[in-house]
Amino acid sequence: MEHILNAVLDGSGAEEMRSLPVPEEYRAAVILEEETEIFHDLPSKEKDPRKSIHVQEVPTPEPGPGEALVAVMASSINYNTVWSAIFEPLPTFGFLQRYARSVPSAAGHDQPFHVLGSDLSGVVLRTGPGVSKWQPGQRVVAHCLSVELASADGHDDTMLDPDQRIWGYETNYGGLGELALVKANQLMPKPAHLSWEEAACSGLVNSTAYRQLVSRNGAGMKQGDTVLIWGAAGGVGSYATQLAVNGGAVPVCVVSDERKAELVRATGAEHVINRAEEGYEFWSDDRTPNPREWKRFGAHIRELTGGEDPDIVIEHPGRETFGASVYVTRRGGTIVTCASTSGFMHEYDNRYLWMALKKIVGSHFANYREAWEANRLIAKGLVHPTLSAVHPLLHTGDAAREVQQNVHTGKIGVLCLAPREGLGVDDPAFREKCEAAINRFRSSGR
Numbered sequence: 001m002e003h004i005l006n007a008v009l010d011g012s013g014a015e016e017m018r019s020l021p022v023p024e025e026y027r028a029a030v031i032l033e034e035e036t037e038i039f040h041d042l043p044s045k046e047k048d049p050r051k052s053i054h055v056q057e058v059p060t061p062e063p064g065p066g067e068a069l070v071a072v073m074a075s076s077i078n079y080n081t082v083w084s085a086i087f088e089p090l091p092t093f094g095f096l097q098r099y100a101r102s103v104p105s106a107a108g109h110d111q112p113f114h115v116l117g118s119d120l121s122g123v124v125l126r127t128g129p130g131v132s133k134w135q136p137g138q139r140v141v142a143h144c145l146s147v148e149l150a151s152a153d154g155h156d157d158t159m160l161d162p163d164q165r166i167w168g169y170e171t172n173y174g175g176l177g178e179l180a181l182v183k184a185n186q187l188m189p190k191p192a193h194l195s196w197e198e199a200a201c202s203g204l205v206n207s208t209a210y211r212q213l214v215s216r217n218g219a220g221m222k223q224g225d226t227v228l229i230w231g232a233a234g235g236v237g238s239y240a241t242q243l244a245v246n247g248g249a250v251p252v253c254v255v256s257d258e259r260k261a262e263l264v265r266a267t268g269a270e271h272v273i274n275r276a277e278e279g280y281e282f283w284s285d286d287r288t289p290n291p292r293e294w295k296r297f298g299a300h301i302r303e304l305t306g307g308e309d310p311d312i313v314i315e316h317p318g319r320e321t322f323g324a325s326v327y328v329t330r331r332g333g334t335i336v337t338c339a340s341t342s343g344f345m346h347e348y349d350n351r352y353l354w355m356a357l358k359k360i361v362g363s364h365f366a367n368y369r370e371a372w373e374a375n376r377l378i379a380k381g382l383v384h385p386t387l388s389a390v391h392p393l394l395h396t397g398d399a400a401r402e403v404q405q406n407v408h409t410g411k412i413g414v415l416c417l418a419p420r421e422g423l424g425v426d427d428p429a430f431r432e433k434c435e436a437a438i439n440r441f442r443s444s445g446r
């Protein structure tokens, strides 16, 4: 693999990259089908990704029609890495088997190992038949939307394709390895002012936040909107906060400690709620929601905003907070949800929804266009990566454990082929302009 790394570090062009031999095997962070029962009966928090994620050699896949093989310099941990590694809500091997059955070209995805990872930055190494937009040697990032586009259902909005999958979660050969297999239309230009690990950390969460908050497919945020953002210093939240500030909205950021509160204030948010300090108990017990606490939370938001309720709520904690989110939303406002980290069986009081004409909108990743627009914001320095810590590939399990235990801020990066941090910056002058914003999250990783 060293010859590939050297070629990338030397900035080799298309011909040189094309002439490099591709190794038959590469190192990757995987989970194993034979281990899907190892956490049987344990509570979710005790299912430790350090036990289920292994870094080992896997056979290199051949890029098929419309695909590309990428030399991965860096990747990042997403919460789907955690879900995959604790085999919740389902082991991902069922997804791989279904994908392998769906089209002949996907047969190779059904393996006893699953290479995780839904982000990457790197260099194109090989392209399969029919790829014209990308060629070996180009520096890229990848978004994680894999679609077949064989059905008309996905032609207006690629997320509506019936064969829509999240690469590295519902497909194999994801970004947490020295190589990765992508559909070539997942590739986007790497933002030139960022290092490999900075460039690799935004794709999934930034695109998700963009669709959820800005796109008309989500909440369609406008200037002046009050936006309640749960987990505002986390993956999705740290990008939603930037998008709200940039777009002239007024974010109300919820976090659970002062370090995170400072970070979101530094991003330009004025209104911050420390949920740990306030001690909200949105449930009296496991089965009984506590509307008095929803009211106390709503009153706090009004106190901060001068009496305004949120036009938009960025929801992802799920069961724990959903009742409160529906309650505090403004008449006619939108609760837009992309996840259920604390449990997917939600309870809320429907009277507050229908009588006040509120909307609940489901949102999932982003379509091609939204992913490109989100990447363009990063490339223009209008949204910055929120990378706080970086681990070597060998320690992917530790990195996933940090995210599972919520001791991280922003994003956690993983170095794949990149031998150290800070490499890959192609536009140092522009970088200098963005440096302070990029560094905001860097010292906060524990």
Ligand code: NAP
Binding pocket: 078, 079, 080, 204, 205, 208, 230, 231, 232, 233, 234, 235, 236, 237, 254, 255, 256, 257, 260, 275, 316, 317, 320, 321, 338, 339, 340, 341, 342, 363, 364, 365, 366, 403, 406, 410
């Ligand atoms: P993350 O980096 O762990 O951030 C989540 C934040 O939520 C945490 O920082 C935490 O902030 C807050 N939080 C966690 N549990 C909470 C609770 N019970 N009540 C209130 N706040 C809570 O994760 P992420 O990358 O933002 O992802 C969040 C969720 O969205 C995950 O379930 C992930 O799988 C999902 N997701 C879905 C999509 C999609 O396309 N559908 C895309 C990206 C992510 P504080 O402790 O500071 O409050």
